[in-house]
Every structure is written in C-alpha cells, then in structure tokens.
Amino acid sequence: MKTITMDVLKDAANRLLFTMSEEEYQTLYDEFQILTKQMGNIGKIEGLEDFAPMTFPFDCTTDFLREDEAKEPLPREEVLENAGNVQDNEIKLPKVVL
Amino acid sequence: MNYLDLSIDALHEALVKKEVTPLELTLEALKRAKEDNNNAIERLDEENAIAFAKTLTEPEVDNPLWGIPYFAKDNFSTKGVETTASSNILNGYVPIYDATVVKKLKDAKMVMIGKTTLDELAMGGTGTTGHLGKTYNPYDEKHLHMVGGSSCGSAASVAAGLVPFALGSDTGDSVRKPASYAGLVGMKPTWGRISRYGLFPFAPSLDHVAYFTRDVSLSAYALNALSGRDENDSTSSTRPVEDYAADLHKDVKGMRVAVLKDIVDSITNKVLLKKFNKSLEELKKKGVEIHEVEFGKELLESLYATYIVISCAEATSNDANLDGIKFGPYEGGNTYQEVMFNARTKGFSELIKRRFVIGSYCLMRENQEELFLRAQRNRAKIVAKINEILDNADFIYAPAAPGVAGLFDGASDKLSDEYLIADNHLCLGNFAGLPSITLPLGFEDGLPLGVNFMGKAFEERKLFNIAKTFEDISGLADLSALNKKEGNL
C-alpha cells in the first residue's frame, strides 16, 4: 500500500479534479490514520482470504439481456437544456488538445 | 386533528366516502409545509401538486394510496422539478425524466408536493451537510437535536405531520436510522425489489429506495406500488410482486427472532434497554421464539470501516459525472480540465471531497487489495454470518440506534464500542441486501427510540407481519409531533 502523506492526498484530490483547503487535508490525513488502522485490523480477521470480494449482496445472476430495439431518442432541447455552454446544438468546451 | 393525521386506513375511508378530497389534503399538507420550521424542504412543487390533486375526483376503493400527498427526497429525478441532491454542483439542474418510483407513485395517484433536503449527495448521517444546513428533529422544539440523515428532510416532514409518506434512500441506514430518531416506520426492502432508476446513486451495491410512514399498513401498501421489475434498472428483481399487506394480521406464533447479543450488550442507555427487554417479553407472549446470538465483536467493529471503504469507492466513481459540462453550474476555464476542476472544486463541500479522496485512494492499483478488495471480502464474510443466523431464525432484531437522536454539537466518540457497534449495525441490511424495518419503541425525555427487524431476502410480507404485531404491542402507530403518544412499552 502507498504510504499516506499530505502530498499523496493532494495528488489524489488533484486527480479527482478538485482541490481542498489546507485544514481539510489535515482532517483527511487524520481520518486516513483511523481508517487504515481499522482496515489493518480487518486484514487480521481469520479466514478473510477464503471469501471472494463481494459486489452483489446475494446471487442475483440473471439471463436477461435487452432486446436490440431503438427507442425514440431525447429531443435535442432536452439533451442540451441543462448544459451551461452550448453552441450550434453542441456542448462547447475550450479546445481539447490531443 | 386533521385528516392528514389519521391512520392510512381511516384516511382512505374518509377519501372514499368523500369526507375529504385529495385537493383538501394537498392544500393542508402544503400549508403545513410552509409553516414548518424544521428545515426539511428543498422546494415545494405547489402548482403541479394542486393541478394533479384536482384531477383526482373519483376515489379508487382498492387503492389506499389514492390522493395521499407525499414528499420525495431531493435525490430522486423529477422531470421539470429542480433536483440537486442538496449539492451546489447540481444547482439549477432540472431533470428531463422521472425516477421510476416517482412515476409509479403518480400512477398510484399519490400527489408529490415537493422535495426534501438531505445530507449532500446522500452521504452523511447527521442531516447537517445539505443546502439548508441543519435539519431539526420535530420532537425537539428547541432545535438542539438532530433528526439524523441522510434522509433528514423526509424524516422530519413525516414526523412533523406534513405528509403521511416520504421517499428516502438508504445506503447504510439513511432511512432506518432517522426513522428511529423521528418515531417513524422506516422501510428498506430487499436489494432489487424496488427499481433504483432515477435515484441519484451514492453506492449502487448498497443503495436502496426506502421510505417513511407513520404506520406499518401504509408501509406495506406502498411497497405494493413501488415494487417490481423495471426495464431501466437491470438489477431490479424479476420476482413477481406479492400483496405485501396480505399477512399484516396473521398470527406470529412460532416465528423465530434472533436478538444480536453483542449489539444489546454494547448499549448503555438504560431506558432503551428496559423498553427493549420489555418488547422481548411481549413478543414472547405472542408466541414468538426469541433466542440470543453472538455476531462476533471483531466483525461488528469492522462494519464502519468496511462501509466507508466500499461506499466511498463506489461514490467517487458515480459522482465523476458531475463535472459542470452536461448539467450543473458551468464555471468556465481555459482548458477542459480547468472547466471540470472549477466546477468540482466549487460544487462539492469539503466533506464530500474527503470522501471522494478516501474512495479513490482505496481503488488505486497499489492499494486496492488491502483496502477496497479487503473491504469487499469482509462484506462477504459479514453477509455469510448474517445468513448463518437467518438459517435458524426468521428475523434479526435489535435496537435501531444506541439511544435517542444526538445533539448537533454533541461530540460522539467515533471509536467507542457503542458507536462502532450499536450506531452502525443497520448497514448489515445493506451489505446483505435484506429487507429491514425500523419501528418506534417508545420515548426518552420526549425523544423517540426505535427498534429494527431484518428478514430474509424477498420475505417482506413476513417482515410486515412481525412489524404490525410489534406496532400493536407498542401502541405507537400514527405517531407524529402533532399526534404524540406515550406507547405501551
């Protein structure tokens, strides 16, 4: 596991495309100390490795697949009405450099 | 006393006999909502509500939901009605579609009168982090006590008597804990029983549509309307919908209830313990077989961290769509990254950001095994333990919380046993996806206490059966701050 430092946390926030105040990083750092300690304890729980990681709470395997039928698409006004920056019926961004 | 304060059966009868109309109920609910001072409501949808209520002129005898006004938590997509999940990043967002449950309730002729506040993006349990700040507990006129969260506005609106029903969502205990603090019936059915299409996700593997009522009967009737397969939610169950009210009055003799000893043992509140023990005696008198089981302290103490890791990891991904480009405030920038960065930095509160960093860190390649996957393995172990207990019992029973609602400025010791165990165990129902219902037990100094029953997957009918029995024992049906009762326990 990566060692948690303030820089690691700042980098993580940056990768999530936001920043926080300095005090918040400190709070976060403290929260991490507790969390990683508890997760360390969980790692010591006997027989834990016998369990596969669980996403679904119970067996909910299905054989359902959606039939490939197109439905009426949204009117374009609805597609765009919540977007803050629109031009020529498209959403506009500063030039995306490849 | 107004018609709004009646039990659902009495209210329905009055509607059928045309003693009161949906419009009158709606207007009364709107009036109460406007006068309410609990900080529960994000916005009213007055015009639409009145217009719809006016169309309800011919009572539907077999539909107890007909004409009943309700609130939806502001994390349900409502077409044409601004929906923000109480986060600035969604300010001004007006959904273009209705959540499946909103549509279903409309089909059942319930009248949505507005949207209730919540902890920002449904993350949090205090009812203090949304747009409106603190949401108050209607049982505390001094406004010192929380009502709990994240479905704080829905809990407060039902407890304050504004409406008989409110939609909420429950990822860890976000309906069932506030229900305990607000003297309400809080129901979360099996994962997949109710479509989540249109519910703003927090952590989909744990998220449930859940709701508040003041009596068990309405809780059962509502599930009849809300349940069912939805082609827009492929995780929704294809099992046929039953009549969940069919067994409300059935004899519970011979039913087996497992009491989680470790949870009860961690509780220090004497009033709660006394009432809880009395409830056990009363259940026994009804022929219910009670036995105590040990869950394992180690496993119970691991609930909180397991929950935080899984829910934050899923949340950071679910909320990656909030970038100010397609919806929500556009904050500008010189590059697309700056556009996203500005929107997200301004739009999320610091608490939310901390949770996202935690979740993201847990998913990082070099951390995933020791954090995210470990939490998922532990979830599997916890669920195995729950199912082992339910092999020998119909229900798991415990106090819903270690006591009454906490104070806003009360320091809680987040690492005490009482906190780690008794304050967090309701997430067992989310880990295992099992139906779980919170019911009022009684009061301590005028504030409600609650209990919780958890049943087997898709056995909601049976769960309502024991819940109704319990409600008869407690004598606390139709409770609200306008309709206070002492109860029998």
Next chain:
Amino acid sequence: MNFEAVIGLEIHVEMKTKSKMFSSAPVGFSREPNTQVAPLDMAFPGTMPVVNKQAVINAIRVANALHMEIDHTLYFDRKNYFYSDLPKGFQITQQARPIGKNGYLEVEIDGVKKKIGIERIHMEEDTCKQLHFMDYTLLDYNRAGVPLVEIVSLPEMSNGTEAMKYVETIRNIVLYSGTSDGKMEEGSLRCDTNVSIRPIGQKEFGTKVEVKNINSFKSIEAAIDYEIKRQSQLLLSGEKVRQETRRWDEASGKTVLMRVKTDAVDYKYFCEPNITPIHLSDEFVENAIRTCPELYDSKKERYLKAGLALSDVEIILSNIDMASYFEKAMDKVKNPKDLANFLIVEINAYLNKNVLKITDLSLKPETLAEIVLLQEEGGLSHKQCADILFKVLEEPTLSPKDAQKALNIVAQVSDTGAIMGFVTQVLDANPQSIADFKAGKDRALGFLVGQIMKLSKGKVNPAEASRLLKEELLKR
C-alpha cells in the same frame, strides 16, 4: 547488430446494432448532432445501464471466429478516468472477465501461414465525438454509448505486412459476420499498435512505443515499418528508445511524437455494481454462433471449390456487397466462373464508369444469371452476352431476351455440317483467295472467314469456321 520487431495490436470495432450498448438510443451515423441520445448517454444522475443482447451476440460471433474461449457469465467493470469525451467519468468495460480469451487467427503471406495469438476480446462503449476548432471543441453525444469490442493481440507480429494482414483478417471477420461495417476510414474499426524492437536472440522485450491515428490498412504497414526503422536507427546510433505515444502522419509518411509516457494511468477498475452477472446459456451461445452469417474464409473456400480463380475470389470478396450479389446468382448458373467474369469485368466497368456502387445496381442478380445462361446454354458468345447486359443496364425494363431481340443477336451455329455449307459456298465463289492462301498469303484466310461470317449473318462460331476452312483449303 540485427533487430527483430515485436508488434501487438489493440483493435476497437464499433458493433452494428440498432441501439446502444447500454441504452435504447438509436445508433445512427451522420445524423444531426445530439439527436441520437438517451438519458444514460448524457450521464444524467440516476440513469442505469442495461446490456444490449445483439451486442453480446455480435461479440460471441467475433470471439468464435477468432477461436476464443467464451465466458458464459458476463461481468462488467468500470474504467475510471476523466476526459472531455467521457460523459460518466468512467467507461463500462470488461476488465476482469472478458467475454472471450485465448484465441488466434491465421494470416497468409506469400503462401506461408502464420498463427497470431489473441489475448482477449471484451465489450465496452464508445465515447462522445469531439469536433475540434481553432480555439474550442464541440461535443456530439450521438456516438456516446455505441457498442464496441476491443480485440487485443499477443505481441506476436514481426513486421508491418503481418500486422496489416492481421487487421485485414479481423476486418473480414467483423464485416462478414455482420457485426460491424469495419471501416477504418470512418473510424468503425480503429487500430492502436505497440511496436518494440530487440536484438535477435534477446528474450526481453525492448521499450514499447504506441502508434495511434492509423486510418487505413496501408498505413498500418507503412507506420509500423517506419517505426521499426526509426527505432533501429536510434539503437544503432547508441541512443535509447523512449516510451512514448506517437501519431502516424499520413502526409509525411512518418510517425510524430504525441506525448512521452510517464507512469501507466491507473484506471481504478472495479466491478460495475449496476449490472448483475448475466448467465449465457449454452443454447444462447450456440445459437449466436450457428446463426452467424458465413465468414470470409468459408466463402473463399467455397468459391475456390466452385472453380473460381483465387484472384477472382479475392476481388469478389473484397467487397461484401459484390460477394452478396454473386452469392444470389451463383446457384442459378452452370459455371460460377462465367458469372464471376461478368461481375469482375463488365459489371465493374459499368459501375466505375457511372460512379455507382453495386448496391445501386437496378439489375437483379437473377437477371444477370439469365444473361450468363444465354452464354452457357443459349449458344451466344461472351461478347454477345455482354452487349445484352449493357443493353439491359441501359434499359432496365427490358428482359435479357427482349434486349437480345432488340440487338438482333442470334445464337451461333456450331453444327459442323451447317458451317461446312457456308465454307463450301465461300470457297467456290473465291478461287483467287484459295490461290493467294496457297501462295502463303495469310491475309486470305481472314478474308474468307469474313465472307463466311457475312454469308451466315454472324451466326457461325468464327473459331469453328476458321478451323473447318483451313481443313478444306488443304484439301483443295
């Protein structure tokens, strides 16, 4: 020092379906921007993915054609990253459990076959389309959510030609299985290549360079061969190959640096909780395979067996519409080779001249077969039939028989006795020509044949007439 190249390819193929991978929005290209969109495609809060059955069937068909093991339980994962073209902030893909793994395909170069291993094929969704202008970018969400499969080869190719053939083979598979248009130029088949080189005999791989923006089969070959040369020269001059992403520049015929790669991006994959595991029954998988349209290789084999030349087979199969046209007529003629000749020569010439596609042709395959039969059974020459064909193409209301009548085309006489009658008549009437012939003037023969054709009004087979004429001349 001699180097060998190690090449691996990642190919994204857009699936041909009516609706998107996880939403019911229609899939349609060249439409007005933002008109083929469902709430999920905009990542509106609360929307959820529902898996498209046809996309799964298509993936199974491709996996089967690539000899892969097919996973009978589908799981999906989230690939988390922020980008302007990614509405949800994650892409739904299959990281942990691809629908197919451990496959291969065979390429043939100069008659030598080579097996190339394929690691995996998985299903995922496309991003929205970005239109770049001078100082801004516009986003069109029509493409967001279009079903894709990604096919990842093992690093087992060693030059540009192999890579090109590999991509061509995959193109043929997706095209003939009906799963995709497979058009590189239009982006429905996209290819990223990883190229490294190492001294022959060395086990470890060299530093990998990724080359993007390759938009045609020819460019695959050119880009890889350029890159091999570039890397070799670097190493020979004592420099190192940097780990970087380069772009193929069609105009200059060079690869150009896009960015130097730092750490591999961490996509923080985890299991998509909004799609429960999906079990595919044996019956479902078998049915998807059984009902798959006939693949390129199988058609090729069948056409060869029917007597077509390899070069003709390749021409016909290079255009799936032509293959389909051929297919509809081939059972109605005696010898498919005759049909192939008309298609490849006359029909193609007509299409080229008029700038048409074979799908624009009003001539029905059955009608073409009738014309071929006039040659095979009706005693007309290829030339005569070609005339009829062009007449019918000009006047589509005419049947081949009508056209024949209109053009005054009559069947050739090949009966020896009848032809002999004309030969005798002509020789009797032209003693001077006989003398010329005997004197060694070959031109006389041509003149006599011409006289026979004139006398018979073109009905006799000129070759046969010429043969009989020579025999008779020798006798006189």
